[in-house]
Amino acid sequence: MDSVRPKFNPNHNPPTKPLPAKQKKRRRVWIWLVVLIVLISLGVWAGSSLISKTNQVFTGDGNIFSRLGRLIIAADKPLIGEENGQVNILLLGMGGEGHEGPFLTDTMIIAAVDVKNNEVVLTSIPRDFLVDLPKVGPNKINAAYAYASDEDKNAPGLAAITAAEQVTGLDIPYYAAIDFQGFINAVNNVGGLDITIDQTFTDPEYPNEKYGFLSPVTFTAGMEHMDGRRALIFARSRHGNNNEGSDFARSERQKKIIVAFKEKVTKLNLTDLKTINNLLSDFTENFRTNLEPHELNRLVGLTQKISAANIFSFSLEPDGTTICNSSIIVGYEQPDPAKEPPIDDPKTEVDESIVEPIPIKLYIVEPCLNKTLADVQEYIKMASIIAKLKKENASLEVQNSTGRVSVTTQWNNLTDLGLNLKFTGFRGRVAYEQTIFYDNSQGGKPKTLEYLKNNFQFVSSDIGYPSSTADFVVVIGNDAL
Known part of the structure; x- marks a missing residue:
């Protein structure tokens, strides 16, 4: 008996199985490879002048062909720090050609990528932080890149890394530097960014390109689609009202820009040659990094899993306790006689x-x-x-049922970590035998809850504390004595 063959259905698509992780990674590398080959064949990177420009972007040793080879051979090679769970990258922003102090890196952010927990902490270093620069001496940290700009192409970035390591004590193997025009072009080439503005503010002192100020710049609370220039102003603004003039507020805004740009870039169609070509053209003139293409590819793979909710910002802004504003004398100048106050008796000789x-x-x-x-x-x-707790901005009410002030000492330090701490009188009549913790947020502040559970001894209540508006309430019991 002949076997019965199923009828052919031209509209039927056979079921597909999800690709294994290794196969996905391999496919991503081959997509990059295909794009690079197409670009070369189209002449985008062909010719000695364009290859030279490519070498300007990637400051390490090598050329386009060796980099192409490493993109295939070293695709799975871990980044420095990855095996220890954290990859540190110094992100630098500067004015660029045509601006006053073109190579002063007024934006310095360390992106610490936690590859185990799929988190990123962005730590902003104030541009005025005092460091000891080689061959220069004490100076502001933002000058490190500028003083090395006349040396070989990798020297400025490495000088900035050395200065940042001096302040933070971190090992920072990588850097990426971009100037204002590169930032503007890059944002425009991905179609702009959708940014949520938390609160309305106005900056009356945003600098223009002629050493003056723009008309007061205002950002209104809510969602705004920003082009490159508008996004740059949002990220750089230093004199906004409504508490938007602090280093921390600026670092939060810069984080929003970084997150939004990351989301756009990771969704790029790598076969869209026009977009890729535009980005490469912009980066050729305005971007420098010691990350190689295969390392950038690896970094994209690591950060694709990280959601916006797991990106946190932290600023080393002066707090008056550990970090302070100050000044140093770097020289002297003679008074201008023309500006000296007149002498009462013109016959009097001045020594x-x-x-x-x-x-x-x-x-x-x-x-x-x-x-x-x-x-x-x-x-x-x-x-x-600190970054995680500040982001959640949780409030904690502490009641002491023991009557002993000493038992509250360990809770006092939570203010420094970003919690809104409030001590209130004990509302009960009889002291608690155990310290009881109430979660009024109902799990809405998970990072804060996790920290408190890991660092304090208490018994968690199954119910909230309805007479308090705080996110958390703790009643200290006799077990704390």
């Missing part, structure tokens, strides 16, 4: 030898009195925790 020179002050950020960089580095070790 110019006793005229005191005017000190030239450099306003800086540095460790507070009786603090050192070691204290700052210990503080930075808490960056991940």
Whole structure:
């Protein structure tokens, strides 16, 4: 008996199985490879001048062909730090050609990629932080890149890394630097960014390109689609009202830009040659990095899994306790006689030898009195925790049922970590035998809850504390004595 063959259905698509992880990774590498080959064949990277420009972007040793080979051979090679769970990258932003101080890196952010927990902490370093620059001496950290800009192509980025490591104590193997025009073009080439503005603010002192100020710039709370120039103003604004003039507020805004741009880039169609070509053209003139293409590809793979909810920001802004505003004298200048006040008796001779020179002050950020960089580095070790707690902005009410003030000491430090801490009188009549913890947020502040559970001894209640509006309530019991 002949077997019966099923009828052919031209509209039927056979079921497909999801690709294994290794096969997905291999496919991603081959997509990059195909794009690069097509670009070369089209002449986008052909010719010595364009190859030279490509070498400007990637500051390490090698050329387009060796990089193409490593993109295939070294695709699975871990990034430096990846095997220890964290990859650190220094992100630098500068004005670029045509701006005052074109190579001063006024934006310095360390992106710490936690590959185990799929999280990123963005730590902003104030541009005025005092460091000791090789061959220069004490100076602001934003000058490190500029002072090395006349050396070989990799020197500026490595100088900035050395300065950042001096402040933070972190090992930072990678850097990526972009100037204002590159930022503007890159944002425009991905179609702009959709940014949620948390609160309305106005900056009356945003600088223009002629050493003056723009008309007051206002951002209104809500969603806004920003082109490159508008996004740059949003990220750089330093003098906004409504608490938007702080380093922390600016770092939060910069995080929004980074997150939105990451989302756009990871969704790019790598076969869209026009978009790829535009980005490459912009980056050729305005972008520098010691990350190689295969490392960038690896980094994209690591960060694709990281959601916006798991990207946190932290700023080393002066807090008056560990980090302070200060100034140092970097030289002296002689007074201008034309600007001296008139002498009552014109016949009186002035002994110019006793005229005191005017000190030239450099306003800086540095460790507070009786603090050192070691204290700052210990503080930075808490960056991940502080960033997470500040983002949730949780409130905690502490009641002490024991009557002993000493038992509240350990809870006092939570204010420094970003919690809104409030001590209130005990509302009960009889002291608790155990310390009881109430979660009024009903799991809405998970990072804060996790930290408190890991660092304090208490018994969690199954119900909330309805008479309090705080996210959490803790009633300290006799077990704390």
